[in-house]
Amino acid sequence: MSRRDFLLRKFLLSLVTIFVVIVINFMLFRVLPGDPVRSVIGRNVRISAETQQALREQFGLDKPIFPDQFIDTIGQWAQGNLGISWSLRRPVSEVLMSKLGNTVLLIGLGQVLAIFLGVTLGLLAGWKRKTAIDVGALTFSLVAWAIPTFWLGIIFLAAGSAWFGLPTAGIMSPENTGKPLMTILPDLARHLFLPTLTLTILYLGEYMLIMRSSILEVLSEDYILTAKAKGMSDWQVLWRHALRNAMLPIVTLIALNLGFTVSGAIYIETVFSYDGLGKLFQTALVKQDYPLLQGAFLLLAVSVIIANMAADILYAVLDPRVKES
Amino acid sequence: MTVQPLLSVRHLTTEFQLAGKQIARALEDVSFDVMPGKTIGLVGESGCGKTTTLMSIMRLLPASGRITSGNVYFNGIDLLTLSEHEMRAHRWKEMSIIFQGAMNALNPVMKIGDQIREAILLHNLMPRNAAEQRVGELLELVGIPRLRRDLYPHQYSGGMRQRAMIAMALACSPDLLFADEPTTALDVMIQAQVLELLKEIQKKLGLAIVLVTHDLGVVAEMCDDVVVMYGGKVAEYGSAELVYNQPQHPYTQRLLEAFPDLSRSIDSSTDLATIPGTPPRLNALPPGCRFSPRCHKSMEICTQIAPDLIAQNTAGNAQHLAACHLLNKLEIKNS
Numbered sequence: 001m002s003r004r005d006f007l008l009r010k011f012l013l014s015l016v017t018i019f020v021v022i023v024i025n026f027m028l029f030r031v032l033p034g035d036p037v038r039s040v041i042g043r044n045v046r047i048s049a050e051t052q053q054a055l056r057e058q059f060g061l062d063k064p065i066f067p068d069q070f071i072d073t074i075g076q077w078a079q080g081n082l083g084i085s086w087s088l089r090r091p092v093s094e095v096l097m098s099k100l101g102n103t104v105l106l107i108g109l110g111q112v113l114a115i116f117l118g119v120t121l122g123l124l125a126g127w128k129r130k131t132a133i134d135v136g137a138l139t140f141s142l143v144a145w146a147i148p149t150f151w152l153g154i155i156f157l158a159a160g161s162a163w164f165g166l167p168t169a170g171i172m173s174p175e176n177t178g179k180p181l182m183t184i185l186p187d188l189a190r191h192l193f194l195p196t197l198t199l200t201i202l203y204l205g206e207y208m209l210i211m212r213s214s215i216l217e218v219l220s221e222d223y224i225l226t227a228k229a230k231g232m233s234d235w236q237v238l239w240r241h242a243l244r245n246a247m248l249p250i251v252t253l254i255a256l257n258l259g260f261t262v263s264g265a266i267y268i269e270t271v272f273s274y275d276g277l278g279k280l281f282q283t284a285l286v287k288q289d290y291p292l293l294q295g296a297f298l299l300l301a302v303s304v305i306i307a308n309m310a311a312d313i314l315y316a317v318l319d320p321r322v323k324e325s
Numbered sequence: 326m327t328v329q330p331l332l333s334v335r336h337l338t339t340e341f342q343l344a345g346k347q348i349a350r351a352l353e354d355v356s357f358d359v360m361p362g363k364t365i366g367l368v369g370e371s372g373c374g375k376t377t378t379l380m381s382i383m384r385l386l387p388a389s390g391r392i393t394s395g396n397v398y399f400n401g402i403d404l405l406t407l408s409e410h411e412m413r414a415h416r417w418k419e420m421s422i423i424f425q426g427a428m429n430a431l432n433p434v435m436k437i438g439d440q441i442r443e444a445i446l447l448h449n450l451m452p453r454n455a456a457e458q459r460v461g462e463l464l465e466l467v468g469i470p471r472l473r474r475d476l477y478p479h480q481y482s483g484g485m486r487q488r489a490m491i492a493m494a495l496a497c498s499p500d501l502l503f504a505d506e507p508t509t510a511l512d513v514m515i516q517a518q519v520l521e522l523l524k525e526i527q528k529k530l531g532l533a534i535v536l537v538t539h540d541l542g543v544v545a546e547m548c549d550d551v552v553v554m555y556g557g558k559v560a561e562y563g564s565a566e567l568v569y570n571q572p573q574h575p576y577t578q579r580l581l582e583a584f585p586d587l588s589r590s591i592d593s594s595t596d597l598a599t600i601p602g603t604p605p606r607l608n609a610l611p612p613g614c615r616f617s618p619r620c621h622k623s624m625e626i627c628t629q630i631a632p633d634l635i636a637q638n639t640a641g642n643a644q645h646l647a648a649c650h651l652l653n654k655l656e657i658k659n660s
């Protein structure tokens with residue numbers, strides 16, 4: 001299979017997957033219990049039955065689910081219209097986009113740090129197996145991986161604000177809203193510090209553990225013995241022969257994690273009241289804001305699929321064996 | 326005028342640390358010589374220390390392995406006294422190795438040509454294009470078209486991979502080539518081709534080969550000398566001709582009986598002989614001669630005292646040694 005065929009196939013497969021997700025996403029919110037109109041009205045019982053019916057018609061909820069609502073919805077989605085958020089009374093796509101930047105900043109930073117530190121630590125631990133470095137890194141990673149996200153977040157929040165005077169909520173201090181970016185960078189960094197630290201520690205453990213076992217497996221391979229027999233130093237063997245092979249499982253993990261970053265941030269953003277997608281999802285869930293949830297699910301699913309496609313392609317670049325199979 | 330041996334292994338003893346502080350003595354008192362340009366075969370069942378011998382000589386034992394005593398002289402230098410840094414300069418430049426499964430011995434994510442070039446540039450200061458030229462020559466030497474340098478190991482067939490491995494082993498024109506069961510993973514036709522290639526290259530380049538195998542037919546065809554190993558010790562050692570025609574050690578005799586003789590008619594109703602039992606576990610070696618529990622000629626002394634290697638009377642310069650109490654008539658009478 002040529003490289004072009006391979007890429008094309010992966011792309012088409014991703015498109016099909018996205019379509020399936022759209023269908024499931026649509027059905028899911030139609031079988032969920034609860035009446036959207038009631039949700040919008042809340043406890044205001046004085047709204048008459050006629051008004052309620054008018055609301056249903058306004059949202060197109062009086063029509064049959066299939067095919068009318070389905071076709072209507074898909075058509076709207078294709079144009080980028082994900083509906084109106086019931087709780088915020090603003091277009092869903094606009095709401096999502098306004099929070100996306102904050103989340104990508106937090107998650108991106110945390111992931112990059114976690115990947116870099118975790119992979120380095122795992123490499124060292126595997127290479128210096130059974131030494132103090134290995135035992136220390138292994139213990140730390142297992143503990144870090146096992147700690148619940150919200151718990152670590154709360155501990156850091158308490159400790160950080162009590163002892164270091166770090167802010168407890170938001171992405172910047174209220175008085176800085178609207179000021180030029182350059183002048184508020186220190187303030188942004190102070191707000192980012194704790195959630196990023198939490199995120200880094202939580203993901204670091206996983207990367208470290210996978211990298212360690214991967215490098216151990218690779219180091220037992222015959223081609224490593226060949227490389228040593230060629231007269232290479234340990235560093236040369238590690239750098240030129242072991243690293244690339246050992247990185248293969250990590251690439252998959254990175255892609256999967258990046259895909260799930262949006263959902264993974266729910267806990268952290270909620271604990272730190274960080275104004276990103278995760279917190280938005282939580283709000284949408286609590287308020288049963290179906291259009292917003294639906295949009296959120298769609299964004300989530302598409303980002304997971306794209307991340308997977310990226311992983312497949314990157315994997316093929318790193319491992320020449322993949323394209324054949 | 327006598328020719329000095331290229332490689333001289335003396336009383337090599339290697340131990341492995343097992344789980345639970347147990348020690349397995351994988352090699353004990355192994356000695357043999359490799360003459361320049363000659364081929365020596367290391368034979369014996371699996372687990373008799375053949376590969377450990379090679380790994381000890383190249384000092385590539387895993388972390389649990391340790392050479393506890395002995396010397397390995399290469400061109401007069403004791404390799405075991407060198408620092409790791411000095412040893413690295415000897416590897417591949419003077420002695421290279423090819424393994425059983427060339428599939429796994431080549432890095433799957435590196436082009437074949439790059440792997441060969443890497444070996445060249447590790448030990449030689451030369452411009453990249455000169456190294457590239459050499460890669461082409463090496464590939465052609467083993468019968469692979471130059472253009473195939475850009476392929477990855479999985480795109481080669483088994484036989485081609487072993488050829489590429491041989492080309493890589495020749496990258497720095499070594500004096501000595503270790504071949505650790507180079508044909509075991511290949512089918513019979515390809516086996517013959519690879520062996521033929523090794524012989525051809527030896528003739529052309531004059532390198533010495535240490536061939537590890539349990540295929541006695543290969544030994545008969547390829548080797549000048551043979552070391553028969555059992556339980557980490559040398560059971561019999563001598564010129565291939567003498568060991569084949571006048572095997573002295575019962576283990577060698579049984580090994581040869583267990584090997585099909587194609588000069589006999591194929592529909593012969595006699596089954597091939599087998600040696601009952603398995604080689605000893607290296608952390609639970611029997612006292613006395615290590616072969617005694619399986620030996621059909623075992624005597625009382627065999628279970629008590631380990632026999633020494635005894636030189637056999639041979640015509641001319643050929644040497645022939647075997648470690649068996651049967652060969653020491655005096656001892657038998659006294660016991």
